[in-house]
Amino acid sequence: xxxxxxxxxxxxxxxxxxxxxxxxxxxxxxxxxxxxxxxxxxxxxxxxxxxxxxxxxxxxxxxxxxxxxxxxxxxxxxxxxxxxxxxxxxxxxxxxxxxxxxxxxxxxxxxxxxxxxxxxxxxxxxxxxxxxxxxxxxxxxxx
Amino acid sequence: xxxxxxxxxxxxxxxxxxxxxxxxxxxxxxxxxxxxxxxxxxxxxxxxxxxxxxxxxxxxxxxxxxxxxxxxxxxxxxxxxxxxxxxxxxxxxxxxxxxxxxxxxxxxxxxxxxxxxxxxxxxxxxxxxxxxxxxxxxxxxxxxxxxxxxxxxxxxxxxxxxxxxxxxxxxxxxxxxxxxxxxxxxxxxxxxxxxxxxxxxxxxxxxxxxxxxxxxxxxxxxxxxxxxxxxxxxxxxxxxxxxxxxxxxxxxxxxxxxxxxxxxxxxxxxxxxxxxxxxxxxxxxxxxxxxxxxxxxxxxxxxxxxxxxxxxxxxxxxxxxxxxxxxxxxxxxxxxxxxxxxxxxxxxxxxxxxxxxxxxxxxxxxxxxxxxxxxxxxxxxxxxxxxxxxxxx
Numbered sequence: 001x002x003x004x005x006x007x008x009x010x011x012x013x014x015x016x017x018x019x020x021x022x023x024x025x026x027x028x029x030x031x032x033x034x035x036x037x038x039x040x041x042x043x044x045x046x047x048x049x050x051x052x053x054x055x056x057x058x059x060x061x062x063x064x065x066x067x068x069x070x071x072x073x074x075x076x077x078x079x080x081x082x083x084x085x086x087x088x089x090x091x092x093x094x095x096x097x098x099x100x101x102x103x104x105x106x107x108x109x110x111x112x113x114x115x116x117x118x119x120x121x122x123x124x125x126x127x128x129x130x131x132x133x134x135x136x137x138x139x140x141x142x143x
Numbered sequence: 144x145x146x147x148x149x150x151x152x153x154x155x156x157x158x159x160x161x162x163x164x165x166x167x168x169x170x171x172x173x174x175x176x177x178x179x180x181x182x183x184x185x186x187x188x189x190x191x192x193x194x195x196x197x198x199x200x201x202x203x204x205x206x207x208x209x210x211x212x213x214x215x216x217x218x219x220x221x222x223x224x225x226x227x228x229x230x231x232x233x234x235x236x237x238x239x240x241x242x243x244x245x246x247x248x249x250x251x252x253x254x255x256x257x258x259x260x261x262x263x264x265x266x267x268x269x270x271x272x273x274x275x276x277x278x279x280x281x282x283x284x285x286x287x288x289x290x291x292x293x294x295x296x297x298x299x300x301x302x303x304x305x306x307x308x309x310x311x312x313x314x315x316x317x318x319x320x321x322x323x324x325x326x327x328x329x330x331x332x333x334x335x336x337x338x339x340x341x342x343x344x345x346x347x348x349x350x351x352x353x354x355x356x357x358x359x360x361x362x363x364x365x366x367x368x369x370x371x372x373x374x375x376x377x378x379x380x381x382x383x384x385x386x387x388x389x390x391x392x393x394x395x396x397x398x399x400x401x402x403x404x405x406x407x408x409x410x411x412x413x414x415x416x417x418x419x420x421x422x423x424x425x426x427x428x429x430x431x432x433x434x435x436x437x438x439x440x441x442x443x444x445x446x447x448x449x450x451x452x453x454x455x456x457x458x459x460x461x462x463x464x465x466x467x468x469x470x471x472x473x474x475x476x477x478x479x480x481x482x483x484x485x486x487x488x489x490x491x492x493x494x495x496x497x498x499x500x501x502x503x504x505x506x507x508x509x510x511x512x513x514x515x516x517x518x519x520x521x522x523x524x525x526x527x528x529x530x531x532x533x534x535x536x
Contacts, residue, residue: 035278041396042396061294061397062292062294062299062300063292064291064299064347064348065345066346066347067348068285068287069283070269070272070280071263071269072269077283077285079283079291081292087396089397091279091282091284093282093283107299118281118282118283119283124283129282
């Protein structure tokens with residue numbers, strides 16, 4: 001198993017640190033970027049960005065089901081954008097514990113960060129990445 | 144800067160040409176443009192060649208321009224290879240325009256060519272996904288989703304906020320299929336109905352197959368010269384490049400109040416050309432997915448936010464309307480060989496402005512037209528490249 005990139009995802013540690021993403025925040029204007037940027041995307045200052053732990057949870061901004069997949073991925077699969085409380089709106093796949101069906105997700109619902117293989121395929125199955133799943137699996141799911 | 148005119152255009156038909164490599168697709172487009180312009184290879188001072196996917200799909204990673212031009216008998220001249228995703232051909236046009244406008248050369252050639260049918264559609268879709276920033280494509284972003292749920296084109300919020308329906312999303316595809324049915328060079332020449340489009344299989348919800356441009360091979364070319372030299376080569380109406388704008392996307396954060404980049408690039412083109420949206424008499428725009436045409440109506444200043452479907456309902460943008468949009472059939476019907484599309488748009492506008500568009504000729508002949516071409520996707524919530532060209536006669 002490879003990854004995830006230690007510059008993007010901080011895995012849980014024995015000292016009690018919990019899973020999170022690594023972004024960076026501008027010390028001058030407070031803007032948070034993910035993935036990390038060397039230059040602040042809002043105020044344009046150089047060398048003001050400082051690493052910050054983000055994304056333990058987020059809110060689902062938008063989502064859909066793709067029925068056609070690029071090579072290395074298996075359709076159908078969810079595509080989503082997640083609003084992180086720290087500011088960034090990021091693209092993410094949805095973790096495999098969430099069934100790929102209409103009604104499993106609802107825009108605005110609270111999401112939780114997980115780490116799992118990029119896709120369940122020979123090409124991507126050995127590579128870990130971050131994804132999100134509903135915080136409360138019953139919220140928004142059909143009864 | 145001197146005035147620049149397009150004096151010749153040519154294109155290869157768009158569609159599925161399994162046995163035809165890149166250079167064989169480019170050849171009829173290049174010679175079509177040379178003969179249309181009345182020039183010979185010796186007259187060409189410089190050539191810009193746009194292509195996006197041949198590295199991944201055919202293995203021709205470098206020197207694609209030199210390969211296709213030498214095959215067509217153009218040797219020794221300066222050749223610049225251009226990659227700018229689905230805006231590659233418009234970017235090639237801009238390079239050729241600047242060369243002539245600056246006085247560096249008198250005559251320049253712009254070519255766009257793409258070979259997408261390689262017998263494995265998953266590989267082609269993978270290559271298309273790779274024109275997004277690698278962080279996105281490696282995460283599994285399916286590029287079609289950028290036309291469905293991306294913050295810049297969130298169709299579900301359109302359904303919620305303006306009551307748009309699947310039938311609304313289908314309207315541009317149906318309108319453009321009629322135009323495509325009159326275009327012998329188009330990939331799809333069958334007229335579609337709203338029901339057919341809505342009921343075709345879902346690709347990325349709510350986009351159905353017939354709302355999406357399909358995998359396509361094709362090529363297009365244009366010959367540009369200093370406007371005052373045009374009569375030396377041809378008696379046809381020279382088509383002036385009134386403005387040619389290229390922008391890259393900007394890094395957007397949620398709540399970004401700045402106008403969309405499609406808007407800023409279009410309005411920069413209006414300003415440089417000294418025209419306004421009401422002056423346009425024909426538009427070729429980037430409807431890679433049919434509903435994108437509705438969003439672009441707003442962003443080009445043709446209507447207020449949410450009013451896109453009305454422009455088709457009221458026949459403003461149909462072939463017989465006040466400002467016909469995508470008379471060629473657009474990306475969904477004419478076809479979208481990605482690195483050729485920007486120049487396929489220019490070919491159509493030149494034919495329309497000269498009155499050479501056959502049964503799909505806009506009447507009266509348009510005098511002010513726009514080509515809008517964009518491509519790629521960045522992590523910063525925006526497309527990578529926006530190219531807008533305004534033509535006048």
